[in-house]
Amino acid sequence: MKIGILGVTGRMGRAIGNAAAEAGVTVAGGIDREGAVHGDYADAASLAAASDVLIDFSAVAAFDEHLKIAVEAGKPILIGTTGLQPEHHATIDEAAKAIAVLQSANTSLGINLLRGLIEQAAARLGPDWDIEVLEMHHRHKVDAPSGTALLLAQSAAKGRGSTLQELSRFDRISEHPHAREEGTIGYASLRGGSVAGDHMLIFAGEGERIEFGHRADSRAIFARGAIRGAEWLKDQPAGRYTMVDVLGL
Numbered sequence: 001m002k003i004g005i006l007g008v009t010g011r012m013g014r015a016i017g018n019a020a021a022e023a024g025v026t027v028a029g030g031i032d033r034e035g036a037v038h039g040d041y042a043d044a045a046s047l048a049a050a051s052d053v054l055i056d057f058s059a060v061a062a063f064d065e066h067l068k069i070a071v072e073a074g075k076p077i078l079i080g081t082t083g084l085q086p087e088h089h090a091t092i093d094e095a096a097k098a099i100a101v102l103q104s105a106n107t108s109l110g111i112n113l114l115r116g117l118i119e120q121a122a123a124r125l126g127p128d129w130d131i132e133v134l135e136m137h138h139r140h141k142v143d144a145p146s147g148t149a150l151l152l153a154q155s156a157a158k159g160r161g162s163t164l165q166e167l168s169r170f171d172r173i174s175e176h177p178h179a180r181e182e183g184t185i186g187y188a189s190l191r192g193g194s195v196a197g198d199h200m201l202i203f204a205g206e207g208e209r210i211e212f213g214h215r216a217d218s219r220a221i222f223a224r225g226a227i228r229g230a231e232w233l234k235d236q237p238a239g240r241y242t243m244v245d246v247l248g249l
C-alpha cells in the first residue's frame with residue numbers, strides 16, 4: 001500500500017512516516033502548510049493519483065482543500081485532523097457519497113474501546129451522575145476541548161439517549177457564575193509541556209465517582225492506528241467510516 005500524507009511535516013505526519021516504515025507501508029509523498037508537494041510529483045493531483053489512500057493530520061484551515069484533493073482523485077481518505085465544525089462534517093457526508101472517508105478524532109485502540117464502555121455506563125447511570133471530561137495536551141495544541149474529549153462525551157450522550165450538542169456546556173468559566181445543570185456534560189482543557197494526550201471522563205455521583213481514563217505515552221499509538229485504518233479503508237466502497245468499523249468494536 002502507498003499512502004500520501006497531508007500534513008507530512010507535522011508532529012503526526014512524522015509519526016505516521018515512522019509507523020508506515022514499521023508496517024512495511026510505502027509513503028508516496030506528502031503536502032505541507034505551503035501546499036508544497038513532497039516526493040517526485042508535479043502537483044497534489046499527481047501525488048493523490050500515486051497514492052492508494054490519503055491520510056490527513058493537518059489543520060482545520062487546510063480541511064476543504066485536502067478533502068477536495070481526495071474527491072477529485074477518487075481516492076479514499078482518513079481524516080485525523082480535529083477542531084472540525086458542523087459544516088466540515090456536512091462536507092464529509094457529501095464527499096462520502098463518492099469516496100471512502102474515515103474520520104476519527106482519535107485513531108488509538110484504547111480510546112475507541114473506551115467509547116463503548118462509556119456508552120454502557122451512561123446508559124445505566126441516571127442523570128444525577130454528573131459527567132465531566134478532563135483532558136491535557138502539549139503546549140502546541142490549538143483546539144479545545146480536544147476532539148477526543150468530544151468523542152468520549154458523544155458516547156456518554158448516546159448512552160443517555162441524547163446528543164453531544166444537546167448535553168454539552170462549554171461556559172463554566174464565564175462572567176455569569178452559575179451552578180451545574182443536571183444531566184449536562186462539562187469540559188476542562190489543560191495545555192502544557194509535551195503531553196501526547198490524556199483523557200478522563202468522570203461520572204460524579206453522590207458520595208462516589210467512576211473514572212474512565214486513557215493516557216497516550218506517545219503519538220505512535222495514533223500513527224499505528226492511522227496506518228491500520230488506511231489499510232482497511234483502501235478496500236472499502238464509498239461511505240463514511242470510523243475507527244470502530246476498522247477495529248470491529
Ligand SMILES: NC(=O)C1=CN([C@@H]2O[C@H](COP(=O)(O)OP(=O)(O)OC[C@H]3O[C@@H](n4cnc5c(N)ncnc54)[C@H](OP(=O)(O)O)[C@@H]3O)[C@@H](O)[C@H]2O)C=CC1
Binds near residue numbers: 006008013081104
Ligand atoms: N485523530 C487522532 O488520533 C489525532 C489527531 N491529531 C490532530 O491532528 C492534527 C495535527 O496535529 P499535529 O501533527 O500535532 O500538528 P502540527 O502542527 O505538528 O502539524 C500540522 C501539519 O499540518 C500543516 N498545516 C498547518 N496549517 C496548515 C494549513 N493552513 N494548510 C496546510 N497545511 C497546514 C503543517 O505544516 P507545517 O509543518 O509547514 O507547519 C503540518 O505539516 C491536529 O488537528 C490534531 O488535533 C493529533 C494526534 C492524534
Ligand SMILES: O=C(O)C1=N[C@H](C(=O)O)C[C@H](O)C1
Binds near residue numbers: 082137147
Ligand atoms: O493535538 C493532539 O496532539 C491530539 N489531538 C487529538 C484530539 O484533539 O483529541 C487526539 C490526541 O488526543 C492528540
